[in-house]
Amino acid sequence: MSPTPHPGPLPQAGGGGEALDVENLRTRFFLRRGAFDAVSGVSFQLKRGETLALVGESGCGKSMTALSIMRLVPEPGRVIGGTVRLAGESLLALDEAAMRGLRGNRISMIFQEPMTSLNPVLTVGSQIEEAVRLHQDLSRSAARERAVEMLRLVRIPEPARRARDYPHQLSGGMRQRAMIAMALSSHPQVLIADEPTTALDVTIQAQILDLMLGLQQELGTAMLLITHDLGVVAETAQRVVVMYAGRKVEEAAVEDLFANPLHPYTRGLMASVPKLAISAEDFSQAAGRLQEIEGTVPPLASLPEGCVFAPRCPRADDRCRAVYPPYEEMQPGHFAACWHPGEAAHG
């Protein structure tokens, strides 16, 4: 019996060339002692087939941004402002039933821990089947075939046999592949990947990243990649957004960001990560001490006045501490929120 043909990328619902358009997204958490914004006025556009990386450390709001887009924000949080458009269609305006129809279908998400993201009591194949049947009008046998096809697409050897395995029978890398298969089974327009390789061994990480890039090109999926690893960003993304304390602090094409980081936080991040030296030249350049960013991220419930990074910033002056810098285009396509972009430290 001939395999079910790929439907190809689904037709656009209308609207511009952007797969995902996020504008001024704001997500607030309501606690007894008060409220704070985990995501504060975040905007970006994701073009079709493009990879945008959201970079930052824990608590910066990158995961919460993803969850806000998917409308999966946990209590006591809520999206309270902004718009999110998936190929022109506003996601925040939909009711829950309509949103469910889109999740896993036109916009999918994969998470860091493949073990807990897969149901341990169902076979891998049946979980993909379920995802397929939910969003596409296929018979059981057709769905099963599609599931096996997806497993083949993510380069799992012996996919038909593996489809009958349970998650615990697969290695970490295989499970992540299965997750990717499930997420891409309906050929979504947007794939959100939240630290997809952080929990994997480095050789497996390389395989998975390679796979994701290949699939992205083949299926034309736009990818929002969330990570803290600058190496992963450099190798996979075309554009990068750097987040700190729930806000965007810098945004640029990947080459521009690494060549000329404007915001002191971006600079600090890059300088504090040891770089793997693989040539004699690298070795002679290697610094003795890693550059530190002093202090720690302030609690979101009590952010300082003015620029949120000022308390830790080597360039901060009184204006920084009083007024929050505007987010501006400093160079073509390169945005930052800083009063002293690209400068060396003061004093």
Added chain:
Amino acid sequence: MASLAERRVDLAREGFWSRTGFLIRRYPLGAAGALIMVVFVLSAAFAPWITEFDPLSTNSRLSLAPPSLEHWMGADFMGRDIYSRIVYGARVSLAVGVGSTALGCAIGVVVGLLSGYLGGWVDLAVQRVSDILQALPLLVLALVMSASLGPSLRNTIIAISIPLIPYAARVIRANTLAVRELAFVEAARAVGMSELRIAVRHVLPNTIAPLIVLATAQLGSAILTEASLSFLGLGVPEPYPSWGRMLSESAAEYVRTAPWLVIFPGLAISLAVFGTNLLGDALRDVLDPRQRA
């Protein structure tokens, strides 16, 4: 996002009254349960001051007197003031309840800790004995113990504590197994501490929290068991007034002619057990999510 741990610290830093107010608003049922228990405890403590009559003195002229302004709950067949007997009975119920729960938990903690920490055949043996004890219904076990020890306050406390031991041991053992694997236990070993010290100073304090919930729930069960034992003629003997014995003495004969002999002791038992259950449930809600944090 403020973690649960941070929230706990916030709560700890606020004043006592605002903390209490917050807890009452959040857990009204638990607050009601706590209130009931407080009333019982205070009644028991201040019994001489809140009663007029001696619970033991008989007065045949008052026999079966219905509730009146003088005798709020009436008098029983021997003319004893029921209200006083209820209040003094609270002492017995609480003494047995708290005593047996405390004793059972204390032994249970030791057994559970040893069992969970040492593992191996010690654990195996203890678990099987526990299984046997738990296979018998609480009341049956208490009955057997009480019958063999003979009725007295002390023996009642012991008898009721024994069925509690396996429950407490189970909870402590489960937690011990979990805590034992945590890094700080291994770190303590690396520092060179003896196993005994590790078990007592590091593992034990981290396993006790869920026991509080268990103990509160068991308190109600203990009170009920004491009432049952006394009802059956075992348990607490004369002269201590016991709600259970009050029921047994009057239930069959007087329930239709003088229902107040039955209603008030019955109410007292029900209310006490109800109160501990409410409190226990609320405590579990308050403590559990934080334990997982």
Added chain:
Amino acid sequence: MAEASPVLEVAGLRKHYDLRKRLFRRAAGQVRAVEDVSFDIAEGETLGLVGESGCGKSTVARTVLRLIEPTDGSIRLEGQDITTLSRAAMRPYRRQMQIIFQDPFSSLNPRMTAGAIVAEAVEVHGIARGREKWALVEDVFAQVGLRPAQMRLYPHEFSGGQRQRICIARALALSPRLIVGDEPVSALDVSIQAQVINLMMDLQREKRLSYLFIAHDLAVVQHISHRVAVMYLGRIVEQADTRSLFLRPQHPYTEALLAAVPIADPRVKRSKRIVQGDVPSPIAPPPGCAFHTRCPYAFARCKIEIPQLAEVAPGHQVACHLREG
């Protein structure tokens, strides 16, 4: 100049776990978590131990500290053989070697204050009492960058990086010669990692500490180590000084590891030969050289015979048939 004897000498270390079949006690097989591992660490030196999951590096860390009992082999701490010492006899040696774990959250007893945790270590070894003890704790706190006022706080009141500092303080309070770090910075945010790495390196310089540094992040290992050993499925497959290992890797697995690390520079487009396949399970390792199932250079001999470590350059050892003669 006479060579000072190494702080730690590990020879032929083995750790095997028996797989039991339920109650019937018939061993169904063995997991060779650590197989024939040997290395030395000199005073003031850091040996980095790298490898992926299942390679046995964490087991090596714990076995060296006798937190896990070795099946075979010898461990010499400052020249003394501590492999088979009883618990009581081990006690004084425990002062000499301490460990820092990966998870700063579960490494500290949530019911003890930070100061009490560090003070307890001092008490247990009778180093100081009373006021002297607290003075020592304050001093050690200062060395790791914490304030005395923080001694009375509970672990949950600190951030991850600060908790790790408390763990380091606990280790330092005993004035050890060797500190084993089992992924000590892996669970920390990148900018905090830098702080802790710098701290560890500063302390090493000041106190001539030796480190056995276990990590999966190659860049971090490269930064902090003087020598590096690469493990695969329980064995050391390559061992050399840092520069030689990273500039001239000899083992195909080391090459694969290095090729797989993403480089934080978009201009570098390396032709990455990505090694295929999964890391085999230690329960059923492939015969011969464990890496042969994924090795691009594997030939017949690799499937049959386990390669032994051999020196291919001064101080550079590799276990690979390709490099032999």
